[in-house]
Amino acid sequence: MKKQGKFIEMSREEFFKWLMDLKVSRKITHIQEHHTYRPNYGDCKKHSNLELVENISKYHKKLGWSCIGQHITTFPDGKIVIGERSFDDDPAGIKGHNAGGICIENLGFFDKGQDVMTEEHKKTIIFVTAALHFKFNLPVNTNTCVYHAWFANKTCPGTNFFGGNTKSDAQKYFYPLVEKQIAEFKGAKTISKPASAPATKKESKKGVKVICSSLWTYNSANWDDKAVIVHKGEVFTIISDKIKVGGGYMYRLKSGLYITANPKYVEVINL
């Protein structure tokens, strides 16, 4: 992780952890995909990622904006920069369509015949988009994952952005990659761990249902050992009675993870 002024550069893994811990009170309805057009790949040879973002910020302020327009900038080396624009503020990304948006500026000029997106950059764009959909519990469709070109007379995020910039290109080429990554994030919470309970012990046929909007699970009976976030309505099998942890209680789940037993957040149900 690198810091410069109000901006922080992160790897994909650092970004995921940072995002999952972030509290956002604004209602998020969609994710915006853009390319910067300028600066583009050639500028990355002359400037660091953080310098480029500082320059974009200066340019946006010259336009009279309060701060940088986007929430997130992605780079050819796979790095991600956040900062200055709060996730609790709408972006300045798509004129007339910013309410509830998260704006991703992918650094480059992705029209046909221009910058050729690196493999690391592709991975990061898919990863960041999927992480946002996962965090805000958004399905992936043409209302929730939008390209700038659909709202303006622009090619942004580029006529060659993951095979094209139309709605059908997005559905055909980009969304399946995002969906696959989301499934991998979700899979992380079903990784089974060896249960310490004797195999002969009859497992409880009880479950917990998440009744708040989202909630952490834990790798061990320790409030600091956060694992993955689960969402309202999801049900998990529990295989223990309440376990006292610090000032509260947890249940152990069949997956090996732990979850709060607080009835404010979960409801015990018969499976």
Ligand SMILES: [Zn+2]
């Ligand atoms: Zn754009």
